[in-house]
Amino acid sequence: MSNESNHIARRDFLKLAGVGGAGLILGSTGVGGTFLASQYFAKDKKNVKNKVNFYGKYQSGITTQVQKHIYFVVLSINKMSVSEVKEMFKTWTNYSVHLMNGEPVQELGKNKLLPSPDTGETIGLDANRLTLTFGISPSFFEKVGLTKHKPELLEDLPHFPKDQLDKAYTGGDICIQACSDDPQVNFHAIRNLIRVAKGEVSMKWSQSGFNSFKDTEGNIETPRNLFSFKDGTGNPSINKQSELDKFVFIQDGWAKNGTYIVARRIQMLLETWDRTALEEQEATFGRYRHSGAPIGKEKEYDEFDPDIKDKNGERLIEKESHVSLAKQSKTNILRRSFSYSDGINPNTGAFDAGLLFLSFQKSPEQFIKIQNKMGAADKLNEYITHRGSGIFLCLPGVQEGEYLGETLFNRI
Numbered sequence: 001m002s003n004e005s006n007h008i009a010r011r012d013f014l015k016l017a018g019v020g021g022a023g024l025i026l027g028s029t030g031v032g033g034t035f036l037a038s039q040y041f042a043k044d045k046k047n048v049k050n051k052v053n054f055y056g057k058y059q060s061g062i063t064t065q066v067q068k069h070i071y072f073v074v075l076s077i078n079k080m081s082v083s084e085v086k087e088m089f090k091t092w093t094n095y096s097v098h099l100m101n102g103e104p105v106q107e108l109g110k111n112k113l114l115p116s117p118d119t120g121e122t123i124g125l126d127a128n129r130l131t132l133t134f135g136i137s138p139s140f141f142e143k144v145g146l147t148k149h150k151p152e153l154l155e156d157l158p159h160f161p162k163d164q165l166d167k168a169y170t171g172g173d174i175c176i177q178a179c180s181d182d183p184q185v186n187f188h189a190i191r192n193l194i195r196v197a198k199g200e201v202s203m204k205w206s207q208s209g210f211n212s213f214k215d216t217e218g219n220i221e222t223p224r225n226l227f228s229f230k231d232g233t234g235n236p237s238i239n240k241q242s243e244l245d246k247f248v249f250i251q252d253g254w255a256k257n258g259t260y261i262v263a264r265r266i267q268m269l270l271e272t273w274d275r276t277a278l279e280e281q282e283a284t285f286g287r288y289r290h291s292g293a294p295i296g297k298e299k300e301y302d303e304f305d306p307d308i309k310d311k312n313g314e315r316l317i318e319k320e321s322h323v324s325l326a327k328q329s330k331t332n333i334l335r336r337s338f339s340y341s342d343g344i345n346p347n348t349g350a351f352d353a354g355l356l357f358l359s360f361q362k363s364p365e366q367f368i369k370i371q372n373k374m375g376a377a378d379k380l381n382e383y384i385t386h387r388g389s390g391i392f393l394c395l396p397g398v399q400e401g402e403y404l405g406e407t408l409f410n411r412i
């Protein structure tokens with residue numbers, strides 16, 4: 001893209017964003033050098049139904065109690081300068097606050113001769129606990145010319161021996177995770193975030209998904225995956241700061257309070273699983289299907305003892321069970337996955353269904369260590385195939401008056 005067309009794209013971007021506010025104009029052009037952030041950025045609304053705050057120490061959608069639906073999208077940046085990217089993140093900050101307030105991204109237009117500034121499909125709906133989480137990949141830093149600021153740990157994931165990755169579900173520069181209790185709220189959020197950046201980014205791949213769980217007055221049970229097992233029991237506690245510090249959030253540098261997200265689109269061979277005896281299914285995980293308890297124990301949160309024996313001294317849990325292998329890695333990750341169902345595979349006539357596996361960790365090494373431990377040995381491998389993959393640095397949380405990625409852009 002030439003400089004001139006870059007310019008046009010940026011003007012269009014501002015026009016569609018409707019951001020004629022002095023703050024943004026000053027900030028984006030650098031004229032005068034002052035960005036009047038607090039005058040421009042929207043604020044989290046108080047006392048709004050089903051609302052999660054945008055501003056905070058961490059981005060939303062990481063330690064937030066899991067929602068019922070996700071729309072996860074990966075974008076490629078077309079040719080953009082650093083200042084254009086910065087501008088896009090500022091606009092996304094403002095849009096995200098409005099979306100998470102359950103409001104249109106801008107006041108709905110009165111002039112019917114113009115396209116509406118908000119696409120409108122959530123009119124009358126509340127925020128539905130919408131969270132928006134933004135991440136940037138290793139290629140983001142290269143494309144924008146910020147390689148020297150890329151955290152050392154942010155590298156493409158290695159190839160794992162059993163990977164069967166499909167190009168249609170890999171790569172990309174930016175990820176946006178929209179989670180809420182209504183699929184249309186997620187779609188609307190992503191659609192409007194992309195719409196305002198039209199011409200600057202293109203969609204690389206996306207995956208929607210769902211979670212189902214019993215909710216007794218906000219007391220949420222662990223969701224079950226499509227193999228019908230409770231999924232998430234062994235997670236670090238989202239309510240214990242010591243566990244979040246130990247496993248999830250980066251502790252220093254410009255990315256402090258950010259985290260690395262690993263996304264894997266994992267196909268689950270439901271037909272094979274459904275032909276398998278319940279005892280073997282339970283042996284695969286090392287847990288009981290109904291209660292989620294470790295084999296040999298009673299309750300879901302009872303301690304998992306991989307070496308537990310029966311009264312004859314025989315092992316109760318196989319060393320190659322999924323959870324035993326994860327335990328052997330001696331580390332942990334915060335999993336926040338969603339099931340997906342994308343119709344039928346035309347070649348096999350089987351369900352195209354599985355898990356959009358999402359994990360948050362302070363170092364990608366934690367995921368790599370666990371995945372390597374599972375390697376070829378995991379009993380679960382017979383029933384799953386990894387088809388898509390991505391790694392992104394989730395930006396640090398944003399304080400009121402600041403914008404997404406500010407600690408990175410301040411270094412330039």
Ligand SMILES: C=CC1=C(C)c2cc3[nH]c(cc4nc(cc5[nH]c(cc1n2)c(C)c5CCC(=O)O)C(CCC(=O)O)=C4C)c(C)c3C=C
Nearest residue numbers: 225229230231232233234235266285323326355370371384
């Ligand atoms: C490399 C990381 C992991 C991948 C990939 C993965 C895929 C995957 N897992 C399930 C189902 C379950 N996983 C469970 C536990 C569990 N899984 C991982 C890691 C990966 N899983 C970890 C670290 C753990 C926790 C281990 C612990 O310390 O307790 C369980 C048991 C219940 C639970 O703790 O969540 C299930 C069930 C599927 C279906 C899947 C791929 C499709």
Ligand SMILES: [Fe+2]
Nearest residue numbers: 322323326335
């Ligand atoms: Fe797992």
